[in-house]
Amino acid sequence: MIKRLEFKKIISSPIILGLFVLFLLFNCFLIYEQSSIRNDMKSIHPIVQETGTLMDNEGSKKLQISHEEDLNTWNQLSQSKTGDTYQNAADFYKPELYYSLIESNIYSEKELQDINNLAIKETYLNSIQDIETKYSTLNVMENAEEGIRLFGLEGAVAETVREQYSVLKPRVEELIENKEHLHLFFHGKMFGTHSFLFKTLFGFMLFQGMILIVLFTAFIVNYEFEHRTALVTYATKRGRRLMWDKLLVSTFASTLVTVALLAITLSVYFIVFDYSGLWNVPISTGFLIELNKIPFISWWNVTFIQYLLMSCGLVVLCHILFVLITFCLSMLIRNSYIVFTLFGVIFLAGLYVPSLMPKDSTMLLYTHFSPFILVMNVKKWWMESGVFTTFKYYEIITVTGWLIVLLLTAWLLIKRFARENI
Structure with a gap:
């Protein structure tokens, strides 16, 4: 009953609902703007039917x-x-x-x-x-050296980069042996579908979900304080445990909002752009290469549909991390507006901190293991993604590490709140 009431606070908020609808309309507009190439894209289907991929x-x-x-x-x-x-x-x-x-x-x-x-x-x-x-x-070690020179990396950092690219090298050999690179797909230089789908659309959905999540998480956590009912609500032991309910409801609402954003936006996208016959094409196909001429090298032999589902799952997990960050901030600051602003400051700081690290310290690489940098590079998730983030399990390590730390922090803050004098 309590969880239902907390959830009702979210879905009855005109700001949350209005922004959700506005974001969906914006995504549909982006797809509509790109729809002029849909007929040219369809020309691949007769080829696939005739020759295979x-x-x-x-x-x-x-x-x-x-x-x-x-x-x-x-x-x-x-x-x-x-x-x-x-x-x-x-x-x-x-x-x-x-x-x-x-x-x-x-x-x-x-x-x-x-x-x-x-x-x-x-x-x-x-x-x-x-x-x-x-x-x-293709020589990935040359790519590593080029990146090292470009960013002026030295010492332990440069050696770590070389080690990670040496781990990638057998994967490239496997990719070529499996002929993953020779499967037909929408031509990257003509259509740029990978960038549009995974950089533009996924990028916007990540930030749209993040905005909604920060708003409603801060809203329900601080609801009693901002409406001056905290002295009544938190006067009992059950009242103090209300924070657990708020955390669970925020997490559930985050998952629901994320899934809805992904499901509706991607449904419209795949209705407009026909991917029939291409769902099981390896994501590392050379036909995806775009104007920058950089190949997409996935760490595993995954198909387009598998890559899409993996990316959707990672979006959900990133949004849960943002729930936890916002929850922890709200437990420390009793003002939704300040929490929203501070979250933005922390996000920008997370992007800026790596630039402060010495070029010869491995801290430069460690600071890239953050959800803030992770969401900025959605186009290259699960792939070779540059000298700072080319680790085989970069996405898994980042999400798992932050999830553990944030859950522990949230638990400690809730325990402290149970004994706190309001």
Whole structure:
């Protein structure tokens, strides 16, 4: 009954509900803005149905034959209309030819879509050799040394970075042996789906959930103090145990809000963008490489759907950490507005502290094991993610360590509150 009443305080708050709806609308707007590429993205589905996703020798030959057949069909059409033929689809888009053809309305919308799909298929075909070359020459130890030079790392820090990348090296060899890098996926340089989904959308959902969580956790923990009913509510032993109820309700509400944000936003995303046939593609595929040309190297051979679920689970855990941080602050400070402000200060401090560490001290690496830095790099969760956070179990260590410390702190504060003179 008490927990239900505490939960009712949250769901009856117009600010919480209003922000939740506003955040969902904002996420839908972001997806709508990106939706212009959805038709081009769909061009991969006929390819996958025809050739499968694995672009090894057999798969690439199938794609080559399919491309030649489609190009021959297009050349027959173009020759009948303009007398021109093309060695590849890209030639059709040369400015000196393309704009005059468009202005003359020689080709129908469907025919223009056909040549566009052919050009995209050609891009996938041309990318296969580039990906094989990229991964055959990939040397993660060189990447480590480059990062060490870039950030001026020295001594124990530099050695630790080298050790972690040496642990990553066998994983790269396994990745290439398994041909994970040769599986078709939405082309990263054309569409940037990984950055949009895991950096933009997940990033916004992390911060949206964090704002809601800090607000309602501080609100219900300080409710009695701010409404001047604390002397009555906490006059009994059961009243003093109310803080446990508030912590449990905040954690439950955090999970509920996070799951709702993820479920609704991702449902809209996957309705707009069709991932059929690609759910089981390895997340380390070379086709995901974006304009920065940095490959995505996961620590384990996981598929896209597995990676998505792992990331969703980590979002839930990060939000629980924010519940605990806010709860501990609220137990020390009896003002929701100050708690909210102080949480923001702590968050910014957590991002700034590593820059104060000496470049030759391992404290520089240890200070990166924080939820504040973790949520800033969602795009590279469970992957090689730069010299400061490339540890095989970085996400697990960070969440587990902070969870233990914060739970212990919350328990001590509740025990102290039970004996405190209000």
